[in-house]
Amino acid sequence: MTNHLITEKIRVILADDHNVVRSGLRRLLELGGDIDVVAEADSGEQACLIYGDFQSDVLVMDLSMPGIGGLEALRRILSVAPKAKVVIFTMHENAAFATQALSSGARGYVAKSSLADDLLLAVREVAAGKTYISASIAQKIVMRSISGSPDPIERLSSREFEVFRLLAEGVGIDDIANNLQISQKTAANYQTALRQKLGITNAVELVRLAIRHGVISE
Structure with a gap:
């Protein structure tokens, strides 16, 4: 007798103020076959509002959005849902933003300039309880920490x-x-x-x- 394992899809909320970016991300994530985008938000405020309404596994969120922005939204979401798994997907590739986001509780940090597979991998890793940082950003964080110059x-x-x-x-x-x-x-x-x-x-x-x-x- 063969056991058929049914793997539940990873439920994702997308938060980005650009509609075109969100639709592209939705297609990218859902093409993998193991991810289902259950909701979208176009601002940090909306991300905070809808986060509790959907049983999501991972929130993929931009940092630069009108209003409160991604960092403040991250802070607010984690204050009410400390176990929330958030992947920051952003054009900010410098160590300062990454360090702030990760120290604020983000589980993943992916640059928008990264390969498409980077975001897929980040969502899967973070859903599994791990941390994921784009290689280029991780390198910048390391280089800054070993440079010794105070920041x-x-x-x-x-x-x-x-x-x-x-x-x-x-x-x-x-x-x-x-x-x-x-x-x-x-x-x-x-x-x-x-x-x-x-x-x-x-x-x-x-x-x-x-x-x-x-x-x-x-």
């Missing part, structure tokens, strides 16, 4: 990093407060704390630091 960005909490990124992109305090759903006073306090922590005195120095560490592009 002030590493000392930032995920919330501080998100405020830093938004300030560097030219977002005003009022909009940062709205995006992160915090008071204007709290947002201003973060700005003050960032300047002290990073040893900068004005917006120009902040932008230069962000460019130097790959947080924003020139």
Whole structure:
């Protein structure tokens, strides 16, 4: 008598603000035959809202989305679902973003420039309880750690990093407060704390630091 093992598909939620990217990812993931995309979100807020509505195994999420963005969404989802398995799929290939995402609880970090198989492998590995980082990004993290040069960005909490990124992109305090759903006073306090922590005195120095560490592009 032959035993037929029925393998349940890995249930995935996709969060990316570009519709074309999401539809491409859906096709890519479902072509593997062992993955089923059960829901899609086009913002960090929506990812937070729908995460609890679907019994998913893995959330594949971009970092750069309008509103609260991927890092803040990651923080919020893990605060209510500590065992959530999140794979960050992003154009940010620098060690600063990867370190922030992984230290915030992401289980996978894949660059959008990676081979298609990279994301498939990441979803399968993370669903199985493992961690997966794109080889190119893992190498950058290692190179930065052995270079010995202190990186002030590493000392930032995920919330501080998100405020830093938004300030560097030219977002005003009022909009940062709205995006992160915090008071204007709290947002201003973060700005003050960032300047002290990073040893900068004005917006120009902040932008230069962000460019130097790959947080924003020139």
